[in-house]
Amino acid sequence: MFWNSLILAMREIRRNLLRSFLTILGIVIGVAAVITMVTLGNGATQAVKNQVASLGSNLLQIRTGQRMMEPPGGGGGVPNFRVEDAQAIRNEISGLAAVSPQVSRTATVVAMAKNWSTSVTGADNDFFTAGNWSLETGRTFSDAELETGQSVCLLGATLRKELYGTREPLGERLRVKNFSCEIIGILKAKGQAAMGRDQDDTLIMPLKTVQRRLLGNNDVSTISISVQDENNITQAQSEITELLRKRRRLTEGEDDNFNIMDTRQIADALSGTTQVMTTLLGAVASVSLLVGGIGIMNIMLVSVTERTREIGIRLAIGALEREVLMQFLTEAVMLSALGGLIGIILATLASYVLSGVMNVPYEFNAGINLLAFGFSAGIGVLFGFMPAKRAARLDPINALRHE
Amino acid sequence: MNLIELRQITKTYGQGQAQFQALKGVDLVIEKGDFVAVMGPSGSGKSTCMNILGCLDIPTGGEYHFRDVQVEQLDRNQRALLRRFYFGFVFQGFNLLARTSAQENVELPLLYRGESSSERRKAAQAALEQVGLSQWGHHTPVELSGGQQQRVAIARAIVTSPELLLADEPTGNLDSKRSHEIMELLVDLNQTHGITIVMVTHEPDMAEYAKRIVHFVDGNIASDTRHRPLRAEEIINVLE
Numbered sequence: 001m002f003w004n005s006l007i008l009a010m011r012e013i014r015r016n017l018l019r020s021f022l023t024i025l026g027i028v029i030g031v032a033a034v035i036t037m038v039t040l041g042n043g044a045t046q047a048v049k050n051q052v053a054s055l056g057s058n059l060l061q062i063r064t065g066q067r068m069m070e071p072p073g074g075g076g077g078v079p080n081f082r083v084e085d086a087q088a089i090r091n092e093i094s095g096l097a098a099v100s101p102q103v104s105r106t107a108t109v110v111a112m113a114k115n116w117s118t119s120v121t122g123a124d125n126d127f128f129t130a131g132n133w134s135l136e137t138g139r140t141f142s143d144a145e146l147e148t149g150q151s152v153c154l155l156g157a158t159l160r161k162e163l164y165g166t167r168e169p170l171g172e173r174l175r176v177k178n179f180s181c182e183i184i185g186i187l188k189a190k191g192q193a194a195m196g197r198d199q200d201d202t203l204i205m206p207l208k209t210v211q212r213r214l215l216g217n218n219d220v221s222t223i224s225i226s227v228q229d230e231n232n233i234t235q236a237q238s239e240i241t242e243l244l245r246k247r248r249r250l251t252e253g254e255d256d257n258f259n260i261m262d263t264r265q266i267a268d269a270l271s272g273t274t275q276v277m278t279t280l281l282g283a284v285a286s287v288s289l290l291v292g293g294i295g296i297m298n299i300m301l302v303s304v305t306e307r308t309r310e311i312g313i314r315l316a317i318g319a320l321e322r323e324v325l326m327q328f329l330t331e332a333v334m335l336s337a338l339g340g341l342i343g344i345i346l347a348t349l350a351s352y353v354l355s356g357v358m359n360v361p362y363e364f365n366a367g368i369n370l371l372a373f374g375f376s377a378g379i380g381v382l383f384g385f386m387p388a389k390r391a392a393r394l395d396p397i398n399a400l401r402h403e
Numbered sequence: 404m405n406l407i408e409l410r411q412i413t414k415t416y417g418q419g420q421a422q423f424q425a426l427k428g429v430d431l432v433i434e435k436g437d438f439v440a441v442m443g444p445s446g447s448g449k450s451t452c453m454n455i456l457g458c459l460d461i462p463t464g465g466e467y468h469f470r471d472v473q474v475e476q477l478d479r480n481q482r483a484l485l486r487r488f489y490f491g492f493v494f495q496g497f498n499l500l501a502r503t504s505a506q507e508n509v510e511l512p513l514l515y516r517g518e519s520s521s522e523r524r525k526a527a528q529a530a531l532e533q534v535g536l537s538q539w540g541h542h543t544p545v546e547l548s549g550g551q552q553q554r555v556a557i558a559r560a561i562v563t564s565p566e567l568l569l570a571d572e573p574t575g576n577l578d579s580k581r582s583h584e585i586m587e588l589l590v591d592l593n594q595t596h597g598i599t600i601v602m603v604t605h606e607p608d609m610a611e612y613a614k615r616i617v618h619f620v621d622g623n624i625a626s627d628t629r630h631r632p633l634r635a636e637e638i639i640n641v642l643e
């Protein structure tokens with residue numbers, strides 16, 4: 001009997017192709033809108049997450065000053081870190097993959113008769129581990145180079161391109177401010193901007209070299225730490241806080257004069273915002289789905305009146321009430337499911353194209369597709385029931401007499 | 404065995420001032436295998452009676468027994484099943500499904516009987532063949548003449564080989580050659596398949612094919628005769 005209803009419904013839809021198409025247009029648009037909105041929203045969330053993740057995995061960044069994002073060493077009178085602080089963390093706290101003391105400043109780099117202003121960072125080899133950097137060519141620093149603060153450097157992909165174009169600069173020398181240094185390595189491009197800055201526009205030198213030659217002091221402004229196990233981040237954070245408080249001789253009541261930033265928290269905070277947006281857009285789009293459902297009910301009601309005679313004939317020939325009910329219900333559900341299907345196809349195309357335009361990753365979201373499809377079929381049942389019931393209740397004689 | 408027993412059947416339409424009694428106490432017994440022609444002037448209650456016989460309508464008063472089942476006691480769905488498995492209808496106004504091919508129209512009763520699609524196709528083609536429309540299966544009603552539509556309606560009624568065939572003016576739109584062909588088909592169905600037939604007709608020479616002629620006048624049965632040609636004044640009466 002179900003199979004019969006399916007065949008009957010299919011025939012009826014085919015017989016009124018244009019009307020069927022117009023009927024489901026609302027559902028098509030609704031489903032397409034919901035899926036596109038949610039897919040793009042999720043893509044945006046993913047983009048934010050990717051950006052933050054590209055900073056490094058399980059990354060903690062320790063800076064002086066009370067608040068995050070304050071310029072390092074700012075706030076006046078707050079003592080800077082020393083290499084020894086990093087050393088102490090390395091020695092006393094377990095479960096850390098990398099502890100990288102760093103200093104950074106902007107400097108003009110000259111090579112091939114070109115000037116380029118870039119961010120120069122002084123660090124040791126843990127910098128590459130903590131920041132998830134890998135080498136394109138060359139090598140990282142040797143112990144001797146770190147120890148004595150020699151003039152060697154690694155270039156980020158953007159800096160390399162700006163200065164040398166397609167040339168291979170390994171082994172050549174470039175000038176930073178008033179001294180020249182040898183290029184010993186090129187970093188692989190991360191391709192992700194983070195915090196509004198191109199990470200690949202960078203020059204890395206041994207910590208001591210930058211301290212002595214560019215800054216003229218022994219300060220460390222940032223310590224980047226990579227925690228081995230994601231679940232230990234909070235634990236590590238509190239242990240580091242305790243250790244640093246001790247080393248900086250803070251008494252019980254005093255506030256921290258440094259801060260530890262957990263990149264994961266930032267990722268969560270940022271992606272939380274885009275998720276709210278996604279939900280909101282999805283909700284707005286679902287309203288159009290509902291409107292589409294009402295459209296189906298309208299057409300089904302018209303169709304019952306229009307087809308009163310047909311229903312009369314079916315009843316006279318011996319159709320049961322529930323068979324007529326099923327027929328109309330199946331028709332409504334098939335219409336809306338068809339609309340859902342077309343909507344899904346449209347949405348897939350639209351989100352694929354739009355995510356390219358908006359530069360967010362495209363990811364097929366099976367959940368929302370299933371949900372939207374189920375919802376549209378549900379709308380068919382919901383809004384198809386009333387007209388179907390009306391059809392099934394008709395009196396055969398009156399229905400036959402209907403003009 | 405009595406297939407049908409009507410006892411004091413009345414049917415009243417409307418209420419109050421507009422009330423109209425279309426049947427005024429009809430008694431009628433039809434045996435299995437009978438072929439009854441129902442005649443009578445327009446408005447005398449023939450179609451009303453046919454609707455009641457076909458369980459499409461419930462009488463206002465009286466009792467209707469079909470195969471010893473009292474029809475008034477059945478509910479809507481039970482009556483639908485009775486129609487599905489025992490009755491074949493030819494309606495006065497054809498009542499074919501619009502925008503649906505003749506073939507599909509004829510298949511419809513089989514669909515509700517749950518027959519497989521190949522069975523349906525075969526049976527429908529055979530029925531169309533019987534009414535001389537084997538070449539017209541894929542045409543929709545608007546593409547068919549009145550007579551052809553009527554024959555599709557007949558094919559739809561006989562495709563299930565029903566126990567009881569109810570035909571309301573099955574030859575009303577046919578030329579006399581076709582009419583005689585259809586009547587011969589009905590006679591054949593009646594004789595070789597034992598299908599009981601009740602047929603409304605205005606044409607005395609069609610009624611001649613029946614074994615029995617029941618005459619309605621003004622909501623009552625005026626005469627009930629077997630194997631007897633009509634008298635001339637009766638013919639004039641019918642033609643009015």
Ligand SMILES: Nc1ncnc2c1ncn2[C@@H]1O[C@H](COP(=O)(O)OP(=O)(O)OP(=O)(O)O)[C@@H](O)[C@H]1O
Nearest residue numbers: 416417423425444445446447448449450451452495
């Ligand atoms: N649904 C209805 N409501 C009100 N009156 C009706 C209804 N159906 C039939 N009637 C009336 O009942 C009477 C009998 O109608 P019926 O259709 O049975 O006549 P008939 O003998 O079949 O006539 P014809 O030969 O023209 O088909 C008519 O006077 C008609 O007006």
Ligand SMILES: [Mg+2]
Nearest residue numbers: 449450495571
């Ligand atoms: Mg009539």
